[in-house]
Amino acid sequence: MAAGAGTGGAGTGGAARAAEAALEVSWVQGFSNKNLAFVNNQTVCYPCGNYILFLDIETKKTRAMQCQTGQVGAFAANANSQVVAFSDRKLNPLIHIYTFPELSKLTELKGDVQLDYTLLAFSFTGPYLASYSSIPEFVLSVWNWQKRILLCSESQPGLTGTSLSFNPMNWQQLCFVAESSVTIWRVERSKDEYHLTGHPLELPDDQGVMSPHEDLFFPSSRKDDPYYGPDLPVSAIAGLEGDEAETFVPRNCIKTSVHPTAHCWTAASEIYMGCEEGYVLAIDAEQYSVSVLQEKAPPEFMQKVADMVSYVRREEQKKKGGTPSNLQKQVLLAMAFCNEGLYAAGCGTVYSYRPVRSGKAVKILDSSSSCFVAADFLTPGNNYCVSVTISGEAQVWSLEDGTLLSKLNLGIEATSMACCPSSSSAAVGTQEGQICFLDVTKAEAPRLVHRTFLSKLPVLSLHYDQSGLFLIARATEGHIFILDARPSKLFQVLGYIVVEDEVLHLSVVSDLKNDLVDVMVLFNVAEIQQARLEIFHLPSAIRTDVAEYVNEQGMFKASDLKKEQYELDCTLSSAVRLKRNTVYGYCSSTPFISKYYLSKENKWPDPSVLTSLKKIPSKQFGSGLLCLSANSQWLAAAAKDGVLFIYNTSTLDLLAQKHCLSYQGGGIRSMVFSLDGNFILLNSENDCALVCLKWKEIKETEVEEAALYWQSLLDILHKSISDENFVLKSMEKWKFDPESTSKSIPVKKSKVTEEDGNVTNTDDMTWMGQKIQKVMREETRRFANQKEELQMGIKKLRETIQKMMHENEQVPDIEKLELWEFNLDLEEQERAQAEAEEDVVRARNELEMETLSYCYLQDLIKYECWDVMCVKERAVKCFHMDCQVSNYPLKERSKEELETLEKALQSKRTETADLKAQKKNLEVDSETALSEEEGEKAAEVADDGAPHCLSGSLSSQYGGNTFILYHQCDLHTKEQKLNQTILLKDVIYKVKTAFNEEFDKVVQQKEQEIARVKERNLKIQEILEQLELQVEVWEPVLTEDEVPERALTVQDSEIKAEKYMTQEEKEQAEMLAKLERERRLAATDDERLRALDDMMGGVLEIRREDILKMDIPPPSFISRPEDLWTEEEIKIFDEYEKNVKELNEGKEEYRQFLRSEWSKLEASIKETTKNFDEIVCKLSEKKLKSDMVIYQEELKIINLIYTLLLDEELDTREAGLHKFLTKKKKEKVKGARKILAAKYGVEAYMGPYRDALQEQQSLELGFMKQFADIPNDLLEELIQLYKHRPETPRTEALLDAANPYVKASAENYQDALSLLMKAMDELDSAVHMPSGLNRSAWRRFCRARRNKIKSEELVKWKALELAEMQACHQRRVDENEKMKSELENTFQELTRLKEEKMKLQQNLTVQFLLKQGQVELKSTEIPDYSDAVLIDRSVVEELNCRLAAQGEKKITAMVEYKDFSKGIIQLEWEHKKMEMQIQDLKDKARDIVILPISKDCQLFLNMQNYDTHMAQNLARMEQSLGVMDKLHKKNVKSHQKKVRELKKCIRLKEQANYELSLQLKEMLVSVSERMHIFKAADTRDISEHITSQRYQEILKQKYLRDLIREKEKQLTILQLETGPLKPRRRRIVQKSESS
Secondary structure: OOOOOOOOOOHHHHHHHHHHOEEEEEEEEEOOOOOOEEEEOOEEEEEEOOEEEEEEOOOOOEEEEEOOOOOOOOEEEEOOOOEEEEEOOOOOOEEEEEEOOOOOEEEEEEOOOOOOEEEEEEOOOOOEEEEEEOOOOOEEEEEEOOOOEEEEEEEOOOOOEEEEEEEOOEEEEEEEEEOOOEEEEEEEEEOOEEEEEEEEOOOOEOOOOOOOOOOOOOOOOOOOEOOOEOOOOHHHHOOOOOHHHHHOOOHHHOOOEOOEEEEEEOOOOEEEEEEOOOOEEEEEOOOOEEEEOOOOOOOHHHHHHHHHHHHHHHHHHHHHOOOHHHHHOOOOOEEEEEOOEEEEEOOOEEEEEOOOOOOOEEEEEEOOOOOEEEEEEOOOOOOEEEEEEOOOEEEEEEOOOOOEEEEEEOOOOEEEEEEOOOOOEEEEEEOOOEEEEEEOOOOOOOEEEEEEEOOOOOEEEEEEOOOOOEEEEEEOOOEEEEEEOOHHHOOOEEEEEEOOOEEEEEEEEEEOOOOEEEEEEEEEEOOOOEEEEEEEEEEHHHHOOOOOOEOOOOEEOOOOOOOEEEEEOOOEEEEEEOOOOEEEEEEOOOOEEEEEEOOHHHOOOOOOEEOOOEEEEOOOOOOOEEEEOOOOOEEEEEOOOOEEEEEEOOOOOEEEEEEOOOOOOOOEEEEEEOOOOOEEEEEEOOOOEEEEEEEEEOOHHHHHHHHHHHHHHHHHHHHHHHHHHHHHHHOOOOOOOOOOOOOOOOOOOOOEEEEOOEEEEHHHOOHHHHHHHHHHHHHHHHOHHHHHHHHHHHHHHHHHHHHHHHHHHHOOHHHOOOHHHHOOOHHHHHHHHHHHHHHHHHHHHHHHHHHHHHHHHHHHHHHHHHHOEEEOOOEEEOOOOOOEEEOOOEEOOOHHHHHHHHHHHHHHHHHHHHHHHHHHHHHHHOOOOOOHHHHHHHHHHHHHHHHHHHOOOOHHHHOOOHHHOOOHHHOOOHHHHHHHHHHHHHHHHHHHHHHHHHHHHHHHHHHHHHHHHHHHHHHHHHHHHHHOOOOOOOOOOOOOOOOHHHHHOOOHHHOOOOOOOOHHHHHHHHHHHHHHHHHHHHHHOOHHHHHHHHHHOOOOOOOHHHHHOOOOOOOHHHHOOHHHOOHHHHHHHHHHHHHHHHHHHHHHHHHHHHHHHHHHHHHHHHHHHHHHHHHHHHHHHHHHHHHHHHHHHHHHHHHHHHHHHHHHHHHHHHHHHHHHHHHHHHHHHHHHHHHHHHHHHHHHHHHHHHHHHHHHHHHHHHHHHHOOOOOHHHHHHHHHHHHOOOOHHHHHHHHHOOOOOOOOOHHHHHHHHHHHHHHHHHHOOHHHOOOOOOHHHHHHHHHHHHHHHHHHHHHHHHHHHHHHHHHHHHHHHHHHHHHHHHHHHHHHHHHHHHHHHHHHHHOOOOOOOOOOOOOOOOOOOOOOOOOOOOOOHHHHHHHHHHHHHHHHHHHHHHHHHHHHHHHHHHHHHHHHHHHHHHHHHHHHHHHHHHOOOOHHHHHHHHOOOHHHHHHHHHHHHHHHHHHHHHHHHHHHHHHHHHHHHHHHHHHHHHHHHHHHHHHHHHHHHHHHHHHHHHHHHOOOOOOHHHHHHHHHHHHHHHHHHHHHHHHHHHHHHHHHHHOOHHHHHHHHHHHHHHO
């Protein structure tokens, strides 16, 4: 039953009319997978859509409570108070609290939440409720739900919560779980003030490893470096301030933590938490520590829970038809403990596990967590109903109380469902185009008995007619299938209809009298914004003779169905038809229900637009749905708002309304009336809720009419139902494989047919596919002969056309036909050509777009890397070496850069002028100065070392102007460092510019060298042509690196593909080629040049180089033998040989000249190129030095930028610390206020506490005074009874508590006192009265004892409250002390930071330039210069000058001593020298005395012109030697002439001998032949004449050989005679030289 019926939705008038009848919820089924909780020890509750269902675990009965404002949001239950809390999902939602079992609203809580609550949790003790809201607040709040007071709240921006729970032992502790974080919240109370304090926990990473927490804002350890500066936190490096700096964590430090899922508290205030990664965490809520339970085995009860969870998972997977591989999926959604048992909820199933009893899991609820697709009543319609979910699970429910009788998992996605009126069967449509038929004759055991695979289109809806003869299935793409609904016909598919427009709704009306079924289809005509109705009539004859109504493909003939069409005046989303041609439609554009009457005048083919007869407004919103009752008496309307309206079809008056489902859940998806009209089934779109409604109030006449119609219909269908159910029961169960992915229901029998070589499995095909295949096979069989004849005719026609084309090629051109004239189908050819052209155009467009994109990319790259460069990058290479030098590519400096540079220069000039003025003032006041000599020396040292050493670079030597730079020791301010960076960039730019200028000169020089080499190569080519040599000439060229412009231009030679040219371009190219040929012919056809070539070889005068072309023609008689030459011819031949010899000598001389010229040119080329290579090598060295200089300047820039960055980080850190300090100061002020408030509260509460103590003491004293008249023995017994206290209150409290671990707290003071007073009733009875005491005294004693107990309880509770207040005060004090320590640490950090900043400004980074070898280290370790001090250079120079002066004095003394010692040594050496000279003179005199004098010596001594005399003698000897040389040459020439004559004779003799040898061979052959003949003829006579002739020839040959030997000997003798002449000449020359 539901808690209250919904109202509203139809206005005031509608509400008045709705009073005639009313609906109530009969039962609700479903499971929303949200939560599970116990409202008492035997009732579990869970939300379902906009209902909360209560399940009695003993009786298995379910109750439903409806949320009147829509879908249920967050949900919680308290078993102690037996209350349920839930939130609605409207704007500014409320938290509603209901009592159980009354299901009445107790209270509601309203906060500042705008959109939704996500979590609710009750405390185990006390009236406390915790809530957590979603976006945008993300606020955790704690309420006192009994007093409707918000106690405290805290915001957690951006944190999405997953679970929330109170500590059962201490309501002041909450566990808040997010997706990847856990926070323990503590509710601190000081009397009436409440505060939430959060303690986030550090979770292990996804590997289960606990990492220690590291404070990144205040790092525990620092590693300050003297060079890199102080070690700052990452937040300062990132430039963050404020709250972001405190919480910032770099990406590389972020570790993926475990993801907590479920958790539970223990009696020791610990938390066991499970994670998605499989770890179990143990959390100490007091110490806020986390440990991983992975090595130890879990406790026994945890193992039982694990067994329980595994069992639930297995059961759920079995229900889904899963395999063991699917058991890893999470199906457990919620758990709850109650009465020593665990209750777990899976996907719509709830299990109970009690280890104390059986130790086995027991199923107490079996529902579905998937959304319902549809539901329908099972014939006869008053006992059972059937539903199906999207996952393909079919359920059978009892209409009486909604009990789930059975279910069947089809294992396929379902889209629709309907129950047959003529049998106990149900049809389920699927997404894959199948219809599954279920046998539900036994409600407890449904079966799948048949499957029909209509098409591959999803089945959208299924409809039975009222007689149960036809099943109409609506699929996508306008397909409507008609099936025989009877099991006896095996649910035969009769045919299908295809419509053009989109089908919105379908309605079926049965005319039982005429045995006719009308199908009305609603279309959406989008073009005209109107609706269209089409009605098809299905006669009963279709079932018996289908072939007459359908074609071969199974499609119904439109003429046989008597199609009717109507146009309506507005668009509809749903429409139903009554039997009397009345149609009701739900308007989709406006919320109206329209009534239409279909007349014959408005039928198709020329229908007029029908206007509505009546319109009634509807308060519903969204697309609507209409449904008629079985007797067409009631019209139900539903929409997306979830409100159901029932109208009377005759008057359209509102009969009843009910808010059944929620708008947040998508509203009502489908609805259906039972045949008797007593029940209505509805299911939601997304809420997983199935609702059954029944009439609460209705007129008896209407009920009787519905019952009468139902009974009459049953009478008509009684025989059909019994017959069909008998057939249905006899059908075999369809076997299927739920794991199949291709199709969920495989075939039972494989039907394989083989025709024309095709093998087809018909069961794998759809019904439409089988029909189409059958038609194709029939047509193939029917037209096989015609097909063969056509193929033969086409073949003959092809041969004829080919023959005609061949003949056409043989005829003259004037008689030839064009190729297109042989085409038989020009239209087809044009179409094919058009398609081909379209493909070409499309491909061309695609290529053009691709080319355009590449061109854009090329332009972009060219612009970035080439166009913006004022100096393009290029290289220069050596000719003979592998050496390459590139320039510096430079971009043109922008106007802004130049302005910035000018500002920096101006600032530098201003500072320089100011510094000079300051120095001038200091020099006037200075009293100490260096001496002139020391000053000059210091100036020299400064001039020599300062520019390079202190400037830190050699840029001044390579084009950089270092005078504009600041001194490295003067860079203290940020502006100076920025200006220095700008000036250094300018210096780098100038260095690059200077190098580029020299580089350009070298490039220009190389171009000149290449031009010279080309000129010389031209001369070498001419020489090689004259020498007729094929030698490859080396010719240098510029590479791509040297001429980078080539890469931007594509040459025609680089394109490998053939250029595409149009016909016009081809014709133009041919014309240009023809003109070029004519021009060349005209240029070569010159008569003057041809005549000059013919007569004089193309030249007017003979040049020297033409000597190689010259040739002397031989005399004509040279072909005759020399013996026949005349004397004149011999002279001519001698002259010819002389001329030939002279010509050959001239040629050889000219060849030698050309070779020498060739060698000189090659040597010149090699020399010049080598010189250029040396220049390039020098340029490479300079490039290396320039790179070094640039790197030096860039190092300066990097150091400056680093110092600026460090300075900025220090500023950021300082600002962050100031903000942190400000924040902590504010918190300290708030904390001080809290301390004062807590202190005042404690002081204020101490008075009542002392009063209670004094009252307790006064009661003890008053007792003795009050009973002073009692005898002592009775008084002592009364004192013992006075101190006696009952023990039952605590035991009763423990027994009554739902949680056995809960202890009493300060909130239940009144409850505890009342329990204690009840326990005192037994002690106050007369049984315990001492003997001898009267009743009046006993009554006075009982009153006094009660007052004493009340006073003690009051003191105890006040002491608890006081202790709690003091503890709160102490915590505030501890927090204040902690705050003080944090502030002190912050102040210390600020002080340290300021010191570091000051040190950074004073401790500058200076770059020195040291010569190589100047600094020598004994080891590779760099010395520690931490204690080094950088002082001014003048101090060092002054000390150096003093040291130099003292050193010079010492050197002067040492020089004087050295000079004196040197004089003594020199005198000794001179003395020794003179003695040696005396001895030398004596030796010379003795040699003169004994010297012998020859004639030559006398002549040399006496002759005055001895050299002239010797020259004359030498001339005479040379003259004689020349005469002898001429004589020798003459003799040599004569001998050579003789030798040539002899050689000529030898050649003639050899030729004659060769001829004789040939004759000899012939003669030998003839002799051998004659010998053979002679032997054959037996003749031995030999001719004596022939013998003598042969003998003479032999002698002549012998004589000639002897003569040759003599001539050779004479030649040898002559050569020996001419040999000694050259040595003799050499001897004569040597002799003349010696003389």
